[in-house]
Every structure is written in structure tokens, then in C-alpha cells.
Amino acid sequence: MSGAMTLEGISKRFGSLEVLRNVSIEVKPGERCGIIGPNGAGKSTLFNIIAGELAPTSGNVALFGRDVTALGIHTRAQLGLSRTFQTTTLFPRLNVLENMLLALYAHHAREHFQCIVPRRRLRHREEEARALLARVELDHRAEAPVSSLGYGERRQLELLLAIAQRPRILLLDEPTAGLAPGDTSLVTEMLKREQGETTIILIEHDMGVVFDVVERLVVLHHGRVVADGPLEEIRADDNVQEIYLGGKV
Amino acid sequence: MKRAGLWGLVAVAGLALAIALPHLGVPSFYISLASQMWIYAIVAMSLDLLVGFTGLVNFSQAAFFGMGAYAAAIALTRYHIAGFGAQIGLGVLLAMITGAVFGIVALRSEGVGFIIITIALNEIVWGLAYQWVSMSGGDNGITGILRPPLATWDLSDNTSFYYVALGAYSIALALLVMLVRSPFGLVLRGVRDSPRRMRALGYNVWLFRYIAFIISAAFAGFAGVLFAWYNQFVGPVNLALDTSTQFLIIVILGGIGTLYGQLLGAGIVVFLSNGLSAVTHRWVLILGAVYVLIVMYAPDGLVGLGRRLAARARGRRAAAVPVESLIGEGADG
Numbered sequence: 375m376s377g378a379m380t381l382e383g384i385s386k387r388f389g390s391l392e393v394l395r396n397v398s399i400e401v402k403p404g405e406r407c408g409i410i411g412p413n414g415a416g417k418s419t420l421f422n423i424i425a426g427e428l429a430p431t432s433g434n435v436a437l438f439g440r441d442v443t444a445l446g447i448h449t450r451a452q453l454g455l456s457r458t459f460q461t462t463t464l465f466p467r468l469n470v471l472e473n474m475l476l477a478l479y480a481h482h483a484r485e486h487f488q489c490i491v492p493r494r495r496l497r498h499r500e501e502e503a504r505a506l507l508a509r510v511e512l513d514h515r516a517e518a519p520v521s522s523l524g525y526g527e528r529r530q531l532e533l534l535l536a537i538a539q540r541p542r543i544l545l546l547d548e549p550t551a552g553l554a555p556g557d558t559s560l561v562t563e564m565l566k567r568e569q570g571e572t573t574i575i576l577i578e579h580d581m582g583v584v585f586d587v588v589e590r591l592v593v594l595h596h597g598r599v600v601a602d603g604p605l606e607e608i609r610a611d612d613n614v615q616e617i618y619l620g621g622k623v
Numbered sequence: 624m625k626r627a628g629l630w631g632l633v634a635v636a637g638l639a640l641a642i643a644l645p646h647l648g649v650p651s652f653y654i655s656l657a658s659q660m661w662i663y664a665i666v667a668m669s670l671d672l673l674v675g676f677t678g679l680v681n682f683s684q685a686a687f688f689g690m691g692a693y694a695a696a697i698a699l700t701r702y703h704i705a706g707f708g709a710q711i712g713l714g715v716l717l718a719m720i721t722g723a724v725f726g727i728v729a730l731r732s733e734g735v736g737f738i739i740i741t742i743a744l745n746e747i748v749w750g751l752a753y754q755w756v757s758m759s760g761g762d763n764g765i766t767g768i769l770r771p772p773l774a775t776w777d778l779s780d781n782t783s784f785y786y787v788a789l790g791a792y793s794i795a796l797a798l799l800v801m802l803v804r805s806p807f808g809l810v811l812r813g814v815r816d817s818p819r820r821m822r823a824l825g826y827n828v829w830l831f832r833y834i835a836f837i838i839s840a841a842f843a844g845f846a847g848v849l850f851a852w853y854n855q856f857v858g859p860v861n862l863a864l865d866t867s868t869q870f871l872i873i874v875i876l877g878g879i880g881t882l883y884g885q886l887l888g889a890g891i892v893v894f895l896s897n898g899l900s901a902v903t904h905r906w907v908l909i910l911g912a913v914y915v916l917i918v919m920y921a922p923d924g925l926v927g928l929g930r931r932l933a934a935r936a937r938g939r940r941a942a943a944v945p946v947e948s949l950i951g952e953g954a955d956g
Contacts, residue, residue, distance in 0.1 A: 425823065451825030459823075465816035468809075475806070476813045480824040485806055496806060539824060 376439035378403040378543055378573040379424065384433035386419055386597075393419045394597045397433070401590075403542075406574040408584045408605075411594035412617060417577045418460070420594070421547055424575070425457050426450045437543065451480070456541030460548045462528045464520045464535070471516040473531060474503035477538035506538055510564060526557035533564055543573040550583050562586050585609075593617065641789055645782040655781045655853075660886070660893045661788035662849045665795045667873040667885035669842035674871070675880030676803050677835040678815030680738050683725055683745035684870045687718040687840040689862020691847025693752065694718075696765040696857040701758075707771040711848050718844020719837050721748070726836040730829060733818075745864050752859040764858025768851055784853065791849055792886075795842055799882055802838070811835055876917055878924025887925045 377400040386394040394416045401407045411417055422428040424435060426447040434443045437453050445453075465473050478499050479485045485496060507513040510530045515523065523531065533549055549565070550558040558580065565587050568574070578584045584591070591608040593601040595617050601608050608614055645654050666688050673679040691714035698704040698713050729740040752759045759765065770778040778784045802808050810831055813821050818828045851857050860866065869892065877888025895913060899906035921928035 447822040448825050448827050451823055457823050459820070463817055463820045463823075465813050465820065467816050468812060472809055472812075475809060476821070477824055479806055479810065480826060535820075535824070 377401055377436070378405070378438060379575065380434075380436040380439075381420075381424070382434045382436070384420070384423060384430045384435070386416070386423060386428065387431045392597060394423075394430070397594075397597070397599055399592055399599065399602070401543075401573055401575060403438075403573055404571055405590060406576070406588045407590045407592060408576045408578065408588035409592045409594060410578070410581075410584060414596075415594040416597040417594055418547070421457075421545060421577055425455065425545060451539070454542030455545065456536045456539040456543070457545035458532050458536045458547055458549055460551055462525075462532050464528060464531060466521045467519065469517050469519050470507065470512060470523070470531060471500065471503055473520060473535060474506060474538060475499055477535040478503055481539050503538070506534060509567075510534060510560070526553055526560070529553055529557065529561060530564065533561060537564070537568060541572060543575065544568065546574065546576045546578070548578055549576070550578065550580050558583065638793070642786075645785055651781050654785050656893055656897055658781070658785045658788040658853055659850075659897075660889045661785075661792040662846050662853060663870075663873060663889035663893055664792055664886040665846035665849070666843050666870050667877060667889050668795060668799050668882050669839045669846065670870050671874050671877075671880065671882055671885055672799060672803070672811075672839045672842070673835060674874055675882075676808065676815060677811045677832060678818075679832060679836070680871070681729075681741050681836075681839070682738055682864065682867050682871070683729075683741040683748070684839075684843055685862045685864070685866035686725070686745045686748040687721055687843035688847040688850065688866070688870070689748065689752065689857070689859075690721045691715065691718045691844030692851040692854075692857045692861050693759060693765070693847075694844070695848040695851040696768050697758065699768055699771075700765055705769075705771050707773050710771060710852075711845060714848035714851075715841050715844045718840045718847065721844075722837045722840025723833075725840075726833045730832050730836065742864060745862070745867050749859055749863050752862055759859075762859060764856055766856050768855045768857065770852045770855070778852070788849060788853065791845070795845065796882065799842070803882065872914060874924075876914070876924055878926030881924065881926040884924055884926035891925075 379399075379401045381397055381399045384394055384397040385392070397416075397420060399407075409417055409420065419428065423430050426435075426442070426445065426449075430443065434441055436442060437450065437455060440453070442450050442453065465476065468476075482499075485499070504513050504516060507516055512527060512530065512534070515527070520528065520531070529549065529552075533546075536544060536546075546565070550561050553561065562583055565574070565576075565583075574587065576584065576588055578587075585605065589605055590603065591601070591605055592599055593608060593611075593614050600617065601611050601614050603611075641657075644657065666684060669687075670681060670684045673681045673684075694714040694717040695710040698710055704710065704713065725741070725744050729737055729744060732740060753761060755761070770784060772778060773787060776783060778787055803811070810821075810826060813824075813826070814828050814831050814835075821828050821831075847861075850861065854861075873885060873888035873892050875888070876891055877886065878884035891913075895910055896906065899909055903909070917925070923931075
């Protein structure tokens with residue numbers, strides 16, 4: 375059985391700066407994998423290479439056994455890859471419901487080309503959107519513009535958009551960055567509910583969230599994989615503790 | 624909803640007034656200007672589809688408009704294609720082809736780069752109209768354009784043509800409102816607000832911009848054909864960069880992203896520029912001052928100003944959307 379996401383010998387240079395060196399990771403379907411490492415380890419670059427925003431200098435990216443290295447962002451998304459952004463990236467001038475509808479239409483590719491169809495013909499998508507919003511108690515804000523939401527609510531919506539795509543692989547870029555502890559646990563609860571068939575790849579600084587969500591950890595340091603294994607094993611790894619203690623001061 | 628009902632009432636009253644206008648003793652000159660207003664409102668709406676709903680500030684709208692106008696003029700005077708439908712079909716088709724070519728070149732970039740490329744493309748088309756004398760008549764343009772009859776209805780008098788322009792505006796407005804309210808329209812607004820997120824959701828952002836560009840060109844070309852009939856003369860000025868800028872000013876005056884607001888913008892530009900030029904030689908100066916005042920005190924256009932006044936009357940504050948924030952969009956964050 376081939377991996378859900380396979381990285382093969384990924385290297386990335388920006389000029390003379392080598393950010394990633396020969397990174398190979400294979401994530402199995404349904405696996406929940408965390409990628410950690412100190413600042414500057416290359417996590418975000420690796421993430422953008424998986425999502426397709428950056429092309430690797432060398433190496434290959436494959437999704438479900440298919441080489442996607444040369445494919446664009448939206449094609450990878452259509453193959454079942456979905457992501458959240460570290461800086462909340464929503465549609466600020468649309469309301470909450472419209473944000474959700476865009477994610478749902480994306481999953482049903484034919485619908486967004488129905489130009490002259492009145493919206494009421496797609497009422498069932500609206501109901502679907504409201505049901506998803508109800509799961510995080512945002513349904514009463516459905517008609518509110520996104521710009522009026524609080525930060526915590528926006529982070530939840532950010533994650534909800536990615537989930538509404540029904541992804542086969544969910545890429546999470548620091549989903550709890552900047553959240554108050556109460557909101558962090560809300561996001562963690564959302565993630566736990568998504569466990570199952572969805573493959574999750576998570577970058578996160580909050581170790582509490584990492585330990586809650588993932589079962590496997592990959593540690594990056596200076597652009598290399600220095601440790602890769604089950605959560606408990608990596609937690610106990612002296613080398614990793616050294617990197618984190620040394621890196622964090 | 625109560626507000627929707629109010630808007631319906633305003634629309635019906637406005638339409639009734641528009642239909643009655645030629646019979647209220649209004650001088651023929653003003654009826655003629657009103658026809659121009661309907662035509663300009665169609666181009667402005669087509670441009671608003673790009674600026675207000677897709678996040679593309681296009682400086683080459685006059686090229687689409689002028690292509691429509693020249694297509695009708697050349698078809699009639701050189702090839703004796705005189706049919707009402709045939710001329711509209713040719714004008715719309717040529718404008719769409721222009722849009723398809725421009726789109727391939729301009730949509731390679733975003734934000735300011737996109738603006739500069741559309742300016743250059745507009746200049747190329749202007750140069751073509753100016754230099755290709757054997758086809759376009761060069762600086763002299765094309766004269767002697769006769770309005771084709773609609774079935775058996777002769778359109779040579781101002782009142783008949785006024786009704787055709789009004790009908791064309793109503794059809795264009797209805798089609799564009801349906802378009803922006805449809806799921807496709809929502810996708811375009813998504814592209815406007817956050818192209819990066821749209822890509823991550825699996826949308827081909829380039830393709831949606833490209834389709835919007837061609838649809839917009841079609842409506843602008845449609846208006847161009849009407850303008851050729853209205854003016855009975857087509858010259859390089861009709862597809863000059865100045866004309867593109869004028870269309871953008873209409874959109875900004877009316878209110879970006881409002882569609883129906885473009886009628887207000889078109890009305891102001893058409894009636895002020897024609898009315899003032901009859902009174903004083905310095906009319907451009909006065910027009911400029913009016914533009915500056917509107918941008919200063921109503922940066923979100925007249926519709927935005929109206930909304931804010933209405934909100935103030937209800938004791939609430941509505942936030943203005945400054946023009947600069949729209950021009951910055953399109954670029955990925």
C-alpha cells in the first residue's frame with residue numbers, strides 16, 4: 375500500500391541558503407503526523423512544498439502514489455489535499471455562510487460553473503453549511519461578515535473551511551497560533567473529531583496540541599529530518615530534547 | 624424582506640419614470656443624452672464585474688467597447704451587414720475575442736502589474752485603430768452609420784432609440800445581477816477576496832478570472848455596438864485610454880461592486896460633461912473638481928454615500944471601503 379503523502383529526497387535552496395536537505399517522509403493513509411522543530415528548521419517551507427506553493431529544488435512529492443511535483447495548488451487540492459493557513463486566510467467581505475459555501479462548492483466541482491442557476495436551487499448546500507457551522511456553534515453568526523468575527527472564531531472557521539472540503543489529507547499550519555487557552559481546546563476538539571480516515575499533517579508550536587492530536591512525530595532541524603517515529607518514542611528521545619532545549623533557550 | 628420590497632418599489636418607479644420620460648416634454652437633446660447614459664451604464668457594469676466582483680482593475684475596457692463599435696461600423700459600411708442582430712452578434716464576438724487575447728497576456732500578472740499591462744494593451748488597440756486607415760478610417764473614423772431597424776421598428780429618431788437603449792440596459796442589468804448572485808458569482812467574489820485561499824480550496828483562479836474577463840468584454844462590446852448606432856460615428860477616441868479611464872471613473876463614482884450604482888455614475892458623467900460644455904469652456908476643470916469631491920467625501924461612490932447617510936439616519940455607522948484597498952487586491956498576501 376503506497377503512502378497518502380510521500381516526500382522523496384526533497385531539497386530546497388533560496389540562493390545560497392539551503393533550507394531543506396534531502397527530506398524523505400512517508401505518511402500512511404489515516405495517519406496523524408506532526409512535524410516539529412525549532413524556528414528556522416524549514417517546517418513552513420516543507421509545508422508549502424507539499425501544498426504546491428513552492429517548487430522543490432530537487433526531489434518529488436507524491437499524493438496517493440501519484441507524482442504531483444509538477445502540479446499546481448488547485449490540482450493538488452482537487453486530489454484531496456486541503457490546508458489551513460498560519461495567518462488566517464478567509465474571505466473578509468463575504469459572510470460566514472458564503473465562506474462555507476465556497477468550500478462546499480469546491481468539493482462539488484461542477485456547481486461553481488452553474489452561472490445562471492439561482493441560489494435556491496442549491497439550497498441543500500446551504501443546509502449542509504449551516505450544519506457544519508452548528509458543530510462549532512457558529513451557526514447563529516452565519517449572516518455576519520467575517521470581518522466582524524473574533525480571532526478565535528476566525529481560527530475555527532479557517533479550520534472548518536478545510537474540513538468542509540472533505541479532504542483525504544489535511545495540512546494544518548499552526549492551527550492554534552495566537553489563540554487563548556479556551557479557544558485552543560475548542561480547535562483541538564475539532565481536530566479530534568476529524569480523526570479516522572483523514573490523514574493529518576500538523577505543524578504546531580504548542581506541544582500540548584501536538585501530543586493531543588498526533589500519533590507520530592517528525593523532527594526537523596536545520597532542514598534535515600533528525601528523528602521520525604511514534605509519539606512516545608520521540609518524546610523520550612534525548613537528541614530531540616537537546617534540540618528543543620538548546621533551540622528554545 | 625421589508626428592504627427588498629422597498630428596492631423593488633424603487634426599481635419599478637424608476638423604470639416607469641424612464642419609460643415615461645420621452646413623453647414628459649423633455650427636449651430631444653436630453654432624451655439623446657439619456658440614451659448615452661443607458662449605454663455607458665452597460666459598459667460601467669461590465670467593468671464593475673471585473674473591478675468590484677473579481678478584483679481586477681482593468682484599464683482596457685474601452686478596447687472591448689471600441690471593438691464592438693468598430694465591428695458594427697465596419698460590418699455596415701464595408702461589408703453591408705446591416706441586420707440588428709447580426710451587428711450585435713459581430714460586435715459581441717469581436718469584443719470577446721479581444722478579451723480572450725488580452726486575458727491571456729494580462730492575467731499572467733496580478734495587482735499593479737495587471738493594471739500596467741492592460742494600459743499597454745489598450746494603447747495597442749488604439750494604435751491599430753489610428754494607423755490601419757484602410758480598415759478603420761484612421762483619425763477620421765467611420766461616418767455614415769445608419770441605425771438598423773429592429774424588425775420593422777425604425778430607430779432613426781431619438782425616442783425610438785432611447786427605448787432600445789433602455790431595453791438593452793435592463794437586459795444587461797438583469798443578466799449581470801443573476802450572474803453575480805449565482806454560485807459562479809460567489810466564486811468570483813471569493814477570487815476577489817482571497818485568491819490564495821481559493822487555490823487551496825481547489826479552484827482554478829486563473830480560469831475564473833479569464834472567464835470573467837471574456838464575459839465582461841462581451842457586455843462592453845454589446846454597449847459598443849449600441850454606441851456606434853447612437854453616435855453614428857466611430858473614431859479612435861472611442862477606444863482610447865482616456866475612455867477606459869472615464870469608464871473607471873463612472874464605476875468609482877457610482878460605487879464599486881454595486882452594479883445598479885453604475886447608472887448614477889454614468890448619469891453624472893454624461894450629463895455633467897455635456898451640460899457643462901454647453902455653458903463654459905472650462906467644463907473639464909469643474910468636472911475634475913466634482914470627481915475630487917466625490918472621491919474625498921464618498922470614496923465608496925454615491926451608493927456607498929447613500930448607504931452611509933441612511934445608516935446615520937438609523938443611528939448606525941457603516942464602514943466605507945476606500946478605493947485604494949480595492950486596487951491592492953488581486954495580489955496574493
